[in-house]
Amino acid sequence: MHSFPKTPSIFFGGAFNPPTRSHESVVQHLLKTYPTHKIVLLPSASDNPEAKTLAPFDERVRWLKLMFKDEHRVIVSDYMSHMPSHTKGRLYHMLHALPEDATFCIGSDQATNITTWYEWQTVVSKVKFLVIERNGNSIPEEIAALFGNLIISTPDSILKDSSTELRALLRANQDVSHILPKQLAGEVESIRVHFTS
Numbered sequence: 001m002h003s004f005p006k007t008p009s010i011f012f013g014g015a016f017n018p019p020t021r022s023h024e025s026v027v028q029h030l031l032k033t034y035p036t037h038k039i040v041l042l043p044s045a046s047d048n049p050e051a052k053t054l055a056p057f058d059e060r061v062r063w064l065k066l067m068f069k070d071e072h073r074v075i076v077s078d079y080m081s082h083m084p085s086h087t088k089g090r091l092y093h094m095l096h097a098l099p100e101d102a103t104f105c106i107g108s109d110q111a112t113n114i115t116t117w118y119e120w121q122t123v124v125s126k127v128k129f130l131v132i133e134r135n136g137n138s139i140p141e142e143i144a145a146l147f148g149n150l151i152i153s154t155p156d157s158i159l160k161d162s163s164t165e166l167r168a169l170l171r172a173n174q175d176v177s178h179i180l181p182k183q184l185a186g187e188v189e190s191i192r193v194h195f196t197s
Contacts, residue, residue, distance in 0.1 A: 004040060004077070004079070004098060004102070005038045005040070006099055007037070008034075008036060008037045008101050009040050009099060009102055010034060010038070010102075010103045010104075011103065012026065012039060012040070012042065012104075013041075013042035013043075013044065013080075013091075013104070014042075014043070015044050015060075016041070016043050016060050016063070016064055016163070017054050018166060018194075018195075019060070019063050019181060019184070020159075020163055020165075020180065022158065022161045022162065023163075023181075024181045025158050025159045026132060026158055027039055029155045031071065031073060033155075037103075038074075039073055039074045040077050041064050041076045041077060042077050042079060043061055043064065043076070043077075044080055044090075045057060045080040045081050045083065055191075055195070056194070063191070064076045079097070089117060091118075091123055091127075092117075092118050092119040092122060092123050095122075095126055095127070098127070101128070103129070103130050103151070104127050104129050104130065105129075105130045105132060106129060106130075106131055107131070107132055107134065108131055108132065108133045108139045111129070111143060111144075112140065112143055114143065114147070124146060124147045125148045127149075128149040128150075129147055129149065130153060131150065131151070132158060133152060133154040134154075135160050138154075161178075161179045165179060166179050167195045170191065170196065171195055171196050173192075
């Protein structure tokens with residue numbers, strides 16, 4: 001997918017390396033809270049020089065599509081894979097492609113680091129942000145004040161697991177059924193291979 005929906009959309013980016021029940025719970029929260037919006041998932045590109053070791057992009061896209069195959073309002077985008085690998089500040093460089101009423105969903109940890117983003121002042125002036133506060137991490141008032149258009153959400157429904165935790169369990173050959181989305185239960189071994197070599 002190289003273009004984005006023209007309808008109201010919320011963009012949720014991340015490594016999804018691999019996706020967890022926490023990612024799933026964020027999407028379910030967005031679907032419930034914004035019933036007229038599309039939810040566009042933006043996996044980060046594998047060739048990002050600043051990225052940690054990632055499973056192949058196509059695999060992460062496939063996992064996300066399996067997770068949300070029955071949800072017509074969720075779109076898994078390959079947009080990030082078409083940007084040059086040297087591109088800094090990919091969000092800044094995709095501003096031209098976004099619909100006018102686009103909203104970006106980020107975690108409070110990402111919001112706290114907003115001033116480290118490439119061309120952050122331009123980004124926050126042009127994009128509406130929805131910040132999900134979880135794990136007790138609230139966005140400081142002085143950081144919130146930097147955003148031009150900000151919504152803060154503190155839902156109880158967001159799970160607290162992480163991809164880091166999931167990768168550790170996969171490497172240790174331990175049970176992951178409590179953290180891996182049930183739609184990926186049949187993919188455990190194909191996922192594990194990317195994190196045990």
